[in-house]
Amino acid sequence: MKILVCISNVPDTTTKITFNNDNTSFNEGGVQYVLNPYDEIALSRAVELAESNSGTVTVINVGEASTEPTIRKALAVGATDAVRVNAAPRDAYFVAQQIANYAKDKAFDLILTGRESIDYNGAQVAAMLGELLHIPSVSIIKKLNIEGGNAVVEREIEGGKEVLSIPLPIVAGTAEGVAEWKIPNMRGIMSARTKPLNVVEPISVEQLAQIVKFDTPAPRGSVKLIDAAEPEKLIDLLHAEAKVI
Amino acid sequence: MSVLVYVENAEGKFKKSIFEAVSYAKSVAAQLDTSLIAISIGNVAQDELAKLAKYGANKTLNVNTEQLKTFVNQAYASVIAEAAKKENAEVVVLSNSFSGKGLAPRIGVKLEAAVISGAIELPDTTGGQFKVKRSAFSNKAFATVEATSKVKVISLTPNAYQVIEKAGEGNIEDFNAPVDQQDLKAVIKEVVRATDKVSLPDAELVVSAGRGLKGPENWGMIEELASLLGAATACSKPVSDADWRPHSEHVGQTGIAISPNLYIAIGISGAIQHLAGVSSSKVIVVINKDPEAPFFKVADYGIVGDAFEIVPKLIEAVKSLKANA
Numbered sequence: 001m002k003i004l005v006c007i008s009n010v011p012d013t014t015t016k017i018t019f020n021n022d023n024t025s026f027n028e029g030g031v032q033y034v035l036n037p038y039d040e041i042a043l044s045r046a047v048e049l050a051e052s053n054s055g056t057v058t059v060i061n062v063g064e065a066s067t068e069p070t071i072r073k074a075l076a077v078g079a080t081d082a083v084r085v086n087a088a089p090r091d092a093y094f095v096a097q098q099i100a101n102y103a104k105d106k107a108f109d110l111i112l113t114g115r116e117s118i119d120y121n122g123a124q125v126a127a128m129l130g131e132l133l134h135i136p137s138v139s140i141i142k143k144l145n146i147e148g149g150n151a152v153v154e155r156e157i158e159g160g161k162e163v164l165s166i167p168l169p170i171v172a173g174t175a176e177g178v179a180e181w182k183i184p185n186m187r188g189i190m191s192a193r194t195k196p197l198n199v200v201e202p203i204s205v206e207q208l209a210q211i212v213k214f215d216t217p218a219p220r221g222s223v224k225l226i227d228a229a230e231p232e233k234l235i236d237l238l239h240a241e242a243k244v245i
Numbered sequence: 246m247s248v249l250v251y252v253e254n255a256e257g258k259f260k261k262s263i264f265e266a267v268s269y270a271k272s273v274a275a276q277l278d279t280s281l282i283a284i285s286i287g288n289v290a291q292d293e294l295a296k297l298a299k300y301g302a303n304k305t306l307n308v309n310t311e312q313l314k315t316f317v318n319q320a321y322a323s324v325i326a327e328a329a330k331k332e333n334a335e336v337v338v339l340s341n342s343f344s345g346k347g348l349a350p351r352i353g354v355k356l357e358a359a360v361i362s363g364a365i366e367l368p369d370t371t372g373g374q375f376k377v378k379r380s381a382f383s384n385k386a387f388a389t390v391e392a393t394s395k396v397k398v399i400s401l402t403p404n405a406y407q408v409i410e411k412a413g414e415g416n417i418e419d420f421n422a423p424v425d426q427q428d429l430k431a432v433i434k435e436v437v438r439a440t441d442k443v444s445l446p447d448a449e450l451v452v453s454a455g456r457g458l459k460g461p462e463n464w465g466m467i468e469e470l471a472s473l474l475g476a477a478t479a480c481s482k483p484v485s486d487a488d489w490r491p492h493s494e495h496v497g498q499t500g501i502a503i504s505p506n507l508y509i510a511i512g513i514s515g516a517i518q519h520l521a522g523v524s525s526s527k528v529i530v531v532i533n534k535d536p537e538a539p540f541f542k543v544a545d546y547g548i549v550g551d552a553f554e555i556v557p558k559l560i561e562a563v564k565s566l567k568a569n570a
């Protein structure tokens with residue numbers, strides 16, 4: 001069983017988000033980068049599936065050389081080998097095109113992404129990959145098992161869930177529930193240093209969209225405190241002042 | 246030229262988020278001086294389809310075939326893309342629902358269109374440009390995206406645009422796009438949908454609780470308050486990690502992002518990862534016994550106190566508000 005996991009390098013979840021160049025670019029100053037948490041879940045599940053199906057896990061990242069510590073972390077968690085497409089990840093379409101180009105003749109049985117990246121939150125790469133590779137995709141899954149030649153996945157729907165059986169190969173975007181986060185052990189970290197990390201050059205992709213400006217939310221006014229002895233006042237305020245109930 | 250909106254149904258009915266998408270698409274069509282066409286796939290009764298005209302659909306394409314009765318991501322994307330081509334759509338609008346998230350990128354690739362997911366405002370189309378604001382960095386920021394492709398696909402965040410009724414007529418037509426067997430590989434084995442509760446991503450009001458509640462046995466009062474308000478329930482990550490509540494209720498950076506009109510946080514400290522998923526709520530209420538809890542910094546209303554004393558009193562207050570209404 002051959003599994004490909006697409007990983008993205010994102011600002012740590014505690015990052016204070018600021019912009020520079022007249023609010024046209026993300027201010028990277030002092031920012032700590034990490035493996036996107038959803039991709040980490042995808043990777044954890046991929047490693048478990050590879051172990052029980054005697055398979056391999058390749059991780060792929062579209063990024064410049066600065067993403068290599070994140071790729072090494074993925075190798076430490078248990079990926080077999082890694083590929084870096086040497087380009088700044090312009091947008092989801094660009095990333096999906098690069099990964100599809102790499103994957104198209106490699107016969108992966110399963111391609112996993114995180115449900116979305118925590119920086120641009122597009123949640124687009126999984127479904128774009130499915131379309132580019134002409135295979136089924138499920139964008140947000142909470143469970144993933146392999147039964148014979150099928151992937152059995154549980155997908156979230158509003159107010160419930162849907163269980164699907166789909167013949168492999170498929171692409172799926174994973175969310176919490178698919179696996180527990182794995183913490184790399186010492187052996188993993190040591191072996192990650194010598195696992196293969198191949199660098200490939202990007203293909204050219206037409207640009208369909210571009211971010212032209214960033215904003216941060218307007219700060220809220222200060223909190224109006226209600227005395228704990230009279231909580232019913234809160235309900236009055238929500239009704240008469242905020243008019244939300 | 247036209248604007249096409251995909252109207253997703255849940256068990257044959259359209260939810261409020263779909264009427265929001267239709268209203269939004271109608272405004273886009275008005276800006277571009279063109280008509281709005283809706284496409285429905287699956288088994289939806291004529292009287293339900295007829296509602297779409299009230300929100301501005303000039304025409305509704307009804308795809309009601311045996312093959313497409315239940316949602317299959319690939320096949321639905323193909324049919325919507327075919328409709329977009331046939332109607333010469335310049336903009337395709339979807340709701341950014343769980344299914345919408347799976348469809349929009351596939352439709353985008355098929356139409357070589359820019360995909361703008363999680364839009365929160367109408368596009369700026371002055372002078373022929375096409376710029377749309379969406380949330381980014383897990384609700385910590387907004388990004389304005391300029392689409393330069395001929396066709397654009399937009400998925401709209403639920404609760405970001407209001408439902409607007411328009412007096413207007415619309416007709417309903419059957420639409421039969423050929424479906425490739427290759428697109429029908431996924432087989433649905435089971436669907437579970439709680440219809441008695443408000444679903445969290447669509448909810449206008451949300452009552453959420455965290456580790457301060459001490460254990461799952463204490464959620465009775467949270468559920469009671471939520472059901473009195475007609476609100477959905479949510480929770481912080483440690484709560485769903487400990488299986489006190491289902492994962493589907495987990496909001497935040499690694500859970501779901503929501504933007505209800507009212508978010509009531511009870512016994513939640515307000516860690517940055519939690520705030521990421523809820524900070525775009527219109528009104529935030531915090532109940533926490535620790536006056537230093539970071540959540541108070543982003544709240545509109547707050548009560549410093551013990552949830553176990555305060556929530557029962559809130560329940561009584563809501564009951565009396567309803568009794569007097």
Ligand SMILES: Cc1cc2nc3c(=O)[nH]c(=O)nc-3n(C[C@H](O)[C@H](O)[C@H](O)COP(=O)(O)OP(=O)(O)OC[C@H]3O[C@@H](n4cnc5c(N)ncnc54)[C@H](O)[C@@H]3O)c2cc1C
Nearest residue numbers: 455456457481482497498499500512513514519534535552
């Ligand atoms: C990569 C990463 C991703 C994460 N993603 C998320 C996410 O998506 N969502 C999320 O929620 N968290 C997330 N977290 C976890 C986050 O950092 C916090 O640990 C978590 O939000 C804390 O949950 P809590 O507020 O329920 O619990 P605590 O931090 O333990 O806070 C409990 C609060 O309850 C109050 N309290 C206690 N007793 C009472 C009482 N009787 N009455 C009133 N108040 C009381 C306390 O004063 C305290 O403020 C993430 C963390 C990481 C590292």
